[in-house]
Amino acid sequence: MDRRTTIQWVLAAGAASSLLGPRTSQAGPVTAWRGASGSQGYGTDPNLLKVYRPGDFWPLTLTAAQRRLAGVLADLIIPADDQSPSASAVGVVDFIDEWVSAPYPDNQRDRPIVLRGFAWLDAQAQRRFHKDFAALDAAGHKAICDEICDPARAAAGRRDAARFFALYRDLTAGGFYTTPVGRKDLKYIGNVPRANFDGPPAELLSKLNLP
Amino acid sequence: MPFVTPKSQQRAYDVIVVGSGAGGGQSAYTLCMDGARVLMLEAGRHYAPETETPMFQTPDMAPLAGVSTPQKPFGFYDATADGGWTVPGEPYVRATEEQAGRFEWWRARMLGGRTNHWGRISLRNGPYDFKPRSRDGLGFDWPIGYEDVAPYYDKVELLVGVYGSNEGLENTPNSSPGCLLPPPAPLVSDYLVRQRARHLGIPVIPGHRAVLTRAQDFKRVPALLHPGNTKAQKILAEAMRARSPCLWATPCGRGCAIRANYQSTTVHLPPALATGNLDIATDAMVYEVTLGRDGRASGVSFIDRKTGTHQQAAARVVILAASACETVRILLNSKSAQFPHGLANSSGKVGRYLMDTVGSTVTGQVPLLESLPPLNEDAADGHQLYVPWWLYREQLAGKLGFARGYHIEFGGGRRMPGFATMQGIEWLTGGSYGRKFKEDARRYYGSFVGFDGRGEMIPNESSYCEIDPSVKDEWGIPVLRFHWRWSEHERRQAAHMQRTFGDIIEAMGGRTHPAVERDGAKAIAPGGSIIHEVGGGIMGADARSSVTNAWSQTWDVPNLYLTDGAVFASNADKNPTLTIMALAWRASDHILERMRRKEL
Numbered sequence: 001m002d003r004r005t006t007i008q009w010v011l012a013a014g015a016a017s018s019l020l021g022p023r024t025s026q027a028g029p030v031t032a033w034r035g036a037s038g039s040q041g042y043g044t045d046p047n048l049l050k051v052y053r054p055g056d057f058w059p060l061t062l063t064a065a066q067r068r069l070a071g072v073l074a075d076l077i078i079p080a081d082d083q084s085p086s087a088s089a090v091g092v093v094d095f096i097d098e099w100v101s102a103p104y105p106d107n108q109r110d111r112p113i114v115l116r117g118f119a120w121l122d123a124q125a126q127r128r129f130h131k132d133f134a135a136l137d138a139a140g141h142k143a144i145c146d147e148i149c150d151p152a153r154a155a156a157g158r159r160d161a162a163r164f165f166a167l168y169r170d171l172t173a174g175g176f177y178t179t180p181v182g183r184k185d186l187k188y189i190g191n192v193p194r195a196n197f198d199g200p201p202a203e204l205l206s207k208l209n210l211p
Numbered sequence: 212m213p214f215v216t217p218k219s220q221q222r223a224y225d226v227i228v229v230g231s232g233a234g235g236g237q238s239a240y241t242l243c244m245d246g247a248r249v250l251m252l253e254a255g256r257h258y259a260p261e262t263e264t265p266m267f268q269t270p271d272m273a274p275l276a277g278v279s280t281p282q283k284p285f286g287f288y289d290a291t292a293d294g295g296w297t298v299p300g301e302p303y304v305r306a307t308e309e310q311a312g313r314f315e316w317w318r319a320r321m322l323g324g325r326t327n328h329w330g331r332i333s334l335r336n337g338p339y340d341f342k343p344r345s346r347d348g349l350g351f352d353w354p355i356g357y358e359d360v361a362p363y364y365d366k367v368e369l370l371v372g373v374y375g376s377n378e379g380l381e382n383t384p385n386s387s388p389g390c391l392l393p394p395p396a397p398l399v400s401d402y403l404v405r406q407r408a409r410h411l412g413i414p415v416i417p418g419h420r421a422v423l424t425r426a427q428d429f430k431r432v433p434a435l436l437h438p439g440n441t442k443a444q445k446i447l448a449e450a451m452r453a454r455s456p457c458l459w460a461t462p463c464g465r466g467c468a469i470r471a472n473y474q475s476t477t478v479h480l481p482p483a484l485a486t487g488n489l490d491i492a493t494d495a496m497v498y499e500v501t502l503g504r505d506g507r508a509s510g511v512s513f514i515d516r517k518t519g520t521h522q523q524a525a526a527r528v529v530i531l532a533a534s535a536c537e538t539v540r541i542l543l544n545s546k547s548a549q550f551p552h553g554l555a556n557s558s559g560k561v562g563r564y565l566m567d568t569v570g571s572t573v574t575g576q577v578p579l580l581e582s583l584p585p586l587n588e589d590a591a592d593g594h595q596l597y598v599p600w601w602l603y604r605e606q607l608a609g610k611l612g613f614a615r616g617y618h619i620e621f622g623g624g625r626r627m628p629g630f631a632t633m634q635g636i637e638w639l640t641g642g643s644y645g646r647k648f649k650e651d652a653r654r655y656y657g658s659f660v661g662f663d664g665r666g667e668m669i670p671n672e673s674s675y676c677e678i679d680p681s682v683k684d685e686w687g688i689p690v691l692r693f694h695w696r697w698s699e700h701e702r703r704q705a706a707h708m709q710r711t712f713g714d715i716i717e718a719m720g721g722r723t724h725p726a727v728e729r730d731g732a733k734a735i736a737p738g739g740s741i742i743h744e745v746g747g748g749i750m751g752a753d754a755r756s757s758v759t760n761a762w763s764q765t766w767d768v769p770n771l772y773l774t775d776g777a778v779f780a781s782n783a784d785k786n787p788t789l790t791i792m793a794l795a796w797r798a799s800d801h802i803l804e805r806m807r808r809k810e811l
Binding site: 076198 | 267268274302396402458591627630646
């Protein structure tokens, strides 16, 4: 991940300072991050060649009911279509469980937003349809999600829920598009060794009126 | 036995080099190739890019899709081990927590230091950059000029392998013929930036990076670099043949197992070790330069981190290349009756005039780049093209309101999707979800172009580091306390960057989100965060106002040299690494000559 990617992620996550060490109100020693909630993270020198799975460094913590809701919501955001399978089919529930269970500051910040969001969805579903969110039909899901899918248009009483939905969409997209299936969906064809790099084809450049 | 422990270390060396990055690597290379016996001390662990680099690993194989965390601040697969904005057991102190006074200290604790992960951008300082005070009355002139360093820029480019082109632009020097490797082809987004920026009068030219776009000429270059030294020529030819050209995939920041880019561990250290003249001790945390009765440096004291024991090493010459601030820390912690305020600090200038690069970023979304056909745009990992500073005349005439320039690094393309690639795009999609979101992702992927300004900071009296009176690290070594201030020059420059990037994006038919920042104080990245911190031991024309002379040799202690960024008397917009290497080579030549004359 290059510096620009890091900066983009910082901006996307709205966490402009958390990467740059702890921020306190008064001057004092700047010390290394120490683990929270029982986990010390993966350390400052993990083996980079191993293939890791969610749960390898810290236990996954979502309940069975939360994981069911997590999968339903992830698939509402990224469902199967004619080009690729759904988010849950490629392990996004495990990814989100890994994310909200991780000890790092950004994860600890996101965890209560996600858990409160899950509870809010169930409460809404119960109030309006007398069922848990995961058990709703497509019309019920649409009725609730349409109200919170755009933070810019959400009603005043829906702002927190809309912020949760935006975060959850980011986590779902972050989990999905980093899988082999997600890369293929975006038609990413790199990460293969080549003898040469010749740049874009001439016909594409001329179509775009580029010299 | 090239990798030594305190027990297997020789009793005396010609030169001790503290640090193994760009400055230490180049110093050891130059000295060993000409026969000097060198002990290199590296505070971090041994590191072998050939076997440790995750070349083709994908984010799904990493925890948290490989995102940045406090333990791996540039992402899981970044080459940096045991380093970052904080280092366990090694705190530092900020004099204030005000945002305007914020300084971030990046450190690497590994063989090769930060050269393992750096951006490989390799720009030469120009003639103005060595004489800035003569030009605009601010800051300091260096005691050397471009013509003194130019031959060493040529040598470093030939040795490490730098791609680029000679454009003959103002204060943007050409390399000598045959030094540069050919630049890589631009991406679609690069062509678009170039076309539209030119409409605004902004030049866009090939970038310069330490990446082999083709194999090095092992038959021609060794004789140029080591005339009359057949052993060195043979060793270098072998080392060059062991490097492969770029395979046009995988991010350079992970390091490179095939040695296609420059890192000290793949380019400087292998030939230096092959001479038989280099011993390297890792996990050797130097904290003091020891002083002999003759007033000369006698060696160094260090902590062997594996055993926690205090150790000594002796040599005729000591080179500090521990990174600018760590070098300052070692000097200030080396107190004696002769130097009660720290070694080589009779001027009181050790730690003063700390500088970083002014950084500011804008990202644009460009409809012309939406829904492009599949393209493999991994290329050479960025910086195919860049914008050198172009407003010298307007600036000198006082029309800009700030005194020094910046260059623009930019990049787009259909790069490997990461955790953030499709995040935060509600401003484009209206909050779509479901099938529409998948269609939106396909449409917008690859349509973003990011612009990073990298500008010159003028040294000031309020930006410096000193030893904190109470805080110590886990070995009991006193730590640094940082003071930081930007001046109006830097804040206005950052605001100018934002306006310019907005103009270029608009000229591309694109949009920015959020809108460009007009307040320079908000647009500027915190001090240290661009990781170009230099100064603290600046070179100058006299012993009262500077720490070293024109040869990076300390005024006070003739056998003590600084070959990292500490000696920079100004911090041009050009990324410092190439200049660090050129000055380290030059200082090492000076040491060799003085040793031959028995002056050292």
